[in-house]
Amino acid sequence: MTAMTKAPATPAALRVTGLSKSYGSHTVLRDITIDVRAGETLCLIGPSGSGKSTLLKCLNLLETPDSGEIWLGETCLTAARADVDAARARIGMVFQHFNLFPHMSVERNVTLALTAVKGMDREQARQRALRRLAEVGLAAFADRRPAQLSGGQQQRVAIARALAMEPEVMLFDEATSALDPELVKDVLAVMRDLASAGMTMAVVTHEMGFAREAADRVAFMCDGRLAEIDTPDRIFERADHPRLRQFLSQVL
Numbered sequence: 040m041t042a043m044t045k046a047p048a049t050p051a052a053l054r055v056t057g058l059s060k061s062y063g064s065h066t067v068l069r070d071i072t073i074d075v076r077a078g079e080t081l082c083l084i085g086p087s088g089s090g091k092s093t094l095l096k097c098l099n100l101l102e103t104p105d106s107g108e109i110w111l112g113e114t115c116l117t118a119a120r121a122d123v124d125a126a127r128a129r130i131g132m133v134f135q136h137f138n139l140f141p142h143m144s145v146e147r148n149v150t151l152a153l154t155a156v157k158g159m160d161r162e163q164a165r166q167r168a169l170r171r172l173a174e175v176g177l178a179a180f181a182d183r184r185p186a187q188l189s190g191g192q193q194q195r196v197a198i199a200r201a202l203a204m205e206p207e208v209m210l211f212d213e214a215t216s217a218l219d220p221e222l223v224k225d226v227l228a229v230m231r232d233l234a235s236a237g238m239t240m241a242v243v244t245h246e247m248g249f250a251r252e253a254a255d256r257v258a259f260m261c262d263g264r265l266a267e268i269d270t271p272d273r274i275f276e277r278a279d280h281p282r283l284r285q286f287l288s289q290v291l
């Protein structure tokens with residue numbers, strides 16, 4: 040008789056349990072339990088003010104939750120003695136506003152943290168930056184200043200900068216919301232490539248097309264709660280949660 044073998048569960052790269060957060064008397068996150076599996080693209084959708092960005096900021100330790108735990112692999116980020124800087128270096132974050140240094144070249148923007156934080160040798164950092172810039176389609180722009188690039192190109196530099204740190208997880212907080220509509224698709228294409236390449240990603244987005252096509256799972260947040268989490272197909276085609284149906288009827 041052969042022993043039954045059980046398929047290994049996909050490990051969680053990030054795991055959140057019982058996370059709550061208030062600003063004064065305003066409760067923004069209510070008892071959120073969610074994980075981002077290794078290699079997964081998880082999209083977070085929901086009405087404005089539902090807590091999506093706050094959740095992402097908690098994941099990157101830019102905000103401190105009032106209660107609950109966040110685990111990055113085997114490391115508890117919310118433990119009293121957690122090394123926040125070391126943990127943050129393992130998580131890449133891309134914001135709506137790219138915050139590039141205007142007086143530095145594109146290449147220097149990407150290498151800065153490599154040399155300053157990782158202590159990498161300047162030439163080694165440059166080579167890594169050039170590889171990352173090539174991946175986002177900007178190899179030819181390394182010596183330019185950010186102001187000489189379009190908003191979409193600047194956002195791709197910000198993505199290259201985050202990738203250069205070789206993070207275990209990438210977090211995207213409305214990365215295309217500040218862009219002119221015609222610049223959005225190039226940034227989404229880079230994000231799609233990353234998703235296809237197996238990068239672990241949590242993506243707050245208002246781009247329902249991206250969530251539908253690129254996500255492995257979609258989480259719907261509402262009033263600070265995780266209201267639904269499921270495959271894109273079930274979220275978009277077979278939604279039975281009334282607030283989700285209402286939300287989708289407004290945005291699709």
Ligand SMILES: Nc1ncnc2c1ncn2[C@@H]1O[C@H](COP(=O)(O)OP(=O)(O)OP(=O)(O)O)[C@@H](O)[C@H]1O
Pocket residue numbers: 062067085086087088089090091092093094
């Ligand atoms: N630093 C802060 N201080 C006080 N209230 C805040 C702070 N940051 C966020 N909030 C409030 O928390 C709630 C959730 O905000 P959050 O930005 O997480 O929502 P969101 O779902 O990302 O919204 P959007 O889609 O509009 O970006 C909102 O009511 C917001 O006003």
